[in-house]
Amino acid sequence: MAKPVVRKPKKKSNPLAAAKVTEINYKDTALLRKFISDRGKIRARRVTGVTVQEQRLIAKAIKNAREMALLPYTTTGR
Numbered sequence: 893m894a895k896p897v898v899r900k901p902k903k904k905s906n907p908l909a910a911a912k913v914t915e916i917n918y919k920d921t922a923l924l925r926k927f928i929s930d931r932g933k934i935r936a937r938r939v940t941g942v943t944v945q946e947q948r949l950i951a952k953a954i955k956n957a958r959e960m961a962l963l964p965y966t967t968t969g970r
Contacts, residue, residue, distance in 0.1 A: 906946075911923070918960065924954050927942075927954065932966040
């Protein structure tokens with residue numbers, strides 16, 4: 893009996909490299925909104941396709957932008 897063919901998942905492209913972003917700034921809300929879900933949560937690294945270091949910088953920038961009232965916090969109402 894032959895083994896089934898195992899397909900490797902396709903590697904996600906880095907959206908920051910595609911947009912030629914060199915610096916992640918909390919003031920750039922248009923860029924940061926790409927990394928936030930519709931409910932206001934920060935998207936996971938495996939979903940967005942960024943590196944570990946970039947994910948840390950993105951999370952920090954989103955938190956700073958929320959503190960400055962540029963981005964909304966998560967919605968907890970049901």
